[in-house]
Amino acid sequence: GERIGGLQKSSGGPGSSVKYYYCHRTTYIRGRSHATTKLSNYFTTNIKSYRISVGENRFPSVLSSNPMVHHHIHILAICLLILLTTSDILALDPYKILGVSRQAELADIKRAYRKLSKKWHPDKNPNNEEAHQKFLELSESWEILSDTELREVFDTRGEEGLKRHREGGGDQGEGFDFFSQFFGGGGGGGGQGRAKKNAKKKGQTMVTDMEVELEDIYIGRSIDFEISRRVLCPACKGNGARKQTDITECETCGGQGVRIIRHQLGPGIFQQMQMQCDACGGRGQTIKHKCPSCNGHRTVEEVNSLTLDIDRGSPDGHEELFEGEGDEGPGYSPGDVVLRIRIKKQADGGFRRLEENLYWKEVLNLDEALLGFTRKITHLDGHDLTVSRQTVTQPGFVEVIEGEGMPRHQALGYGDLFIEFSVVFPLEVSGAFRTGLDKLFKPYRTLDDHLNSKTSKPKDGKNHLEL
CATH class of the missing domain: 2.60.260.20 (Urease metallochaperone UreE, N-terminal domain)
Known part of the structure; x- marks a missing residue:
């Protein structure tokens, strides 16, 4: 970078809006107002302008003249800047996220949580990062508002008070844990450790x-x-x-x-x-x-x-x-x-389910099977289906109606409806009904006799139909 007066100017890289000015003993960081840092996937904050000064007496001149020392100082300064920027910012308001008022009863909060969690559940929104993030926020909000103690802490002391409450009251636990994530140190995280230690075990499911x-x-x-x-x-x-x-x-x-x-x-x-x-x-x-x-x-x-x-x-x-x-x-x-x-197990008749498809058995009279029919079937949600055939329907024939099956779970569309037809024959044929049927089927019997007359008897003595 170029030298400005007694300071060395260094850019944060291509497209970066943050520049560093440093000399041997004092380090400055100046961020433009448009610099935006996304933190914890929950909120963003605009870095206004900060100046972090490293006192002269804290670093001997031998160390401060080493370029590697300056490099580590810059990293530490950036981390401290982010920590200062985010310490008093709250983006998680459980009431707003769940869409309920601060006076809402637990039953109303629970109802809102279930409705929204189903809408944004990752299983319903695969490969959708926004939905995944929404679901995490909903879960965090429900955890706060469903617990009487946590809700009271949030209502009286806000997010920062809730944070300290979970950490066991320490003010520095969050900060040390933040730096340990960057530098791998084991000296911090006291608040988090206490929170885990004091956390209640969960009852059986x-x-x-x-x-x-x-x-x-x-x-x-x-x-x-x-x-x-x-x-x-x-x-x-x-x-x-x-x-x-x-x-x-x-x-x-x-x-x-x-x-x-x-x-x-x-x-x-x-x-x-x-x-x-x-x-x-x-x-x-x-x-x-x-x-x-x-x-x-x-x-x-x-x-x-x-x-x-x-x-x-x-x-x-x-x-x-x-x-x-x-x-x-x-x-x-x-x-x-x-x-x-x-x-529930269905009695004889009614709709039966197999995965996303529905099955229905329709019973026809003999005349309907021979002459055709028009029937109405009332579906599970009350709408009517019209089933019509004007040709002979054989017993066991299955008609498929696309899109009239079960709704697909957590997906679009419907399965199919399979209608199986069975034919009821009269138990007894007598009187005028028998006479009428005899006249009706007589031409068919004449045709059968005609076909039988066209058979021949070869030497093997067996009848063969002449085709």
Whole structure:
């Protein structure tokens, strides 16, 4: 780069709007207002103008005269610039992302999340980076607003307060973790480490089946249902005691929840075993007076109301996930509920499904099979199909109507409808009906006699039809 006064000017590369000015002891970074940096795929920020100065006394002259030192200083300055630029910027507003008000009830938030997550789910939008990003934002927003504690922190202290809350309250955890990503250092990340350490374990996933009608899947219906689950006792907040002062440290195990038992097997030979404390049941605490609501069990049973939004064309056995709607307990967050959709077995008649196609059996009378017919079939969503044939229909004949099958799951278009015809013959033919049929079929019998008269008997004694 060119020299300007006592400073060396260096460009950030072709097309770059950031230039660096440096001398031996002081480093400057000046960014034009149009420079844009995309961070974490969540937001962008315009770099206005920053000046980062490295004090003279921090770098000896021997080091500052080394070009490699300047190079590393520039990288460090850029990282620090990005950190300063993004520290107070918030792009994730869970209320706006889910399209709900700040006063919205949890049920409304849940409904909005499910609707939008289905729209932007990666399975429905393959190779769509925007949809993938939207889905991540929706998941993050739901995680915040579905947790009472996190939502309160966000409402009162904003994104920055939420960040500190997740990191355990540290102000520098984010910064050190940021630099460790660039330089591979192991000294930072304290906040993140604490967050992982303090994170609750998740409860077990509940899996249950629900039978639905075929028309529910064809239409894509919403079905309300209820499940029973265990939640923390609201009276004692999951500690099992009538009041906080009723909880004391177990004297038997000293609050460890386990006891060490030592056996002597022989002279100088000992066996040491660790066993759960019988006095406190492994909790490390004893309760003087139990909570009257849960009787010390710390959890109570609750009936949870949920809504299943069926995707059109969902396959039999398709699973819908309800995050955080399962059992909750002390020391672990609510588990998930997986609802497996099963199609009710159809009685004789009606539509049957095979993957994306539908099958229907239509029964014809003898006269319809011979003379033709026009029939109407009411489809699963109520619209009528007209089926017409003016020729002879053989029993077992199958007609295919394209595009009248099941909706394709998470794709465009429909499968086909297969209509199989069967013919009902009269159980008995007598009287005038028999006489009429006899007259009707007499010309055909005459034709048969004529064909039989054209047969010859060769030497082998067998009849052969003359063609």
